Amino acid sequence: MTITVLLADDQAMVRRGLRLILEDQPDITVVGEAADGAEAVALARRLCPDVCLVDIRMPRLDGIEVARALAGPGVANPLRVVMVTTFDLDEYVYGALRGGALGFVLKDAGPGLLVEAVRAANAGDALVSPSITLRLLRHITATERTTLTHATKPLSERETEVVRAIGRGRTNREIAAELFISLSTVKSHVSGIQNKLGLRNRVEVAAWAWENQIMRRT
Structure with a gap:
């Protein structure tokens, strides 16, 4: 069965690169692209992709707001959202987690981890690279109440x-x-x-x- 993916990133070159990586896999098809958060929410609700790959920093609505709209508490038919992050610059990744995001992938993580994250999300599992998990969750203990x-x-x-x-x-x-x-x-x-x-x-x-x-x- 083919996994359908929606890409949301405000940089066209990034979207093009992600599409090339994902569509090189026989079981993954990109069904749509969004250049900002509001467009991502609208397209996701219309296309109902298996996985939404969302940049955490975008115009109009950021990745946290997109995650809340598509997968947050109270959403009737939540979609699977995976965040794409640079982490060192993203101090609010935890908000996306609480907003319903299923996983986190670094932009420079490499094609293998990106594909694995999409497949894991499609299976209802979450993939977070160990480096993100440890740094993010230790940050939680120090700053979150x-x-x-x-x-x-x-x-x-x-x-x-x-x-x-x-x-x-x-x-x-x-x-x-x-x-x-x-x-x-x-x-x-x-x-x-x-x-x-x-x-x-x-x-x-x-x-x-x-x-x-x-x-x-x-």
Whole structure:
């Protein structure tokens, strides 16, 4: 099945480069391009792509506002939004996470990670490179004061191990290798953790781990 993607970036050359990378894959098709946030929201609602690849800094509406409009709390039929960021200049990436973004990719991360992020988002998973995860979530503990989410049921020892691994930016495959369990078991744990915590994706699980000082117990 072909994965349909909407590109949103105010730089035409960036959009052209992203399109070339993605359409070089047999299972990915770019169905639309937007030059600003407002156009991205309108096109996404009309085309309903599988994944929206959105620059965090755009005219009219920025990436955070786009994420909130397409995937935020209360959206009836949320779309999968992946943010494209330079991070060093983007001090408000956390706002996009809370707005419903499913993943984050650096603009210079390379074609492989970009394609992997699109495929992960299409599968309902989140991909955040470890460098972004650690720097972003450590920034959260130092600067953010948020209402903590408490598990409706206690996490098991194994689930806690998985949460810590997610907080360190590990992928499902890396977690499986570290804990000597199967990939399907990891996915089952992640799903169970999200249900217990009332969170939507692994990015929010990672944020929860840092906010609740789970990472400091390692």
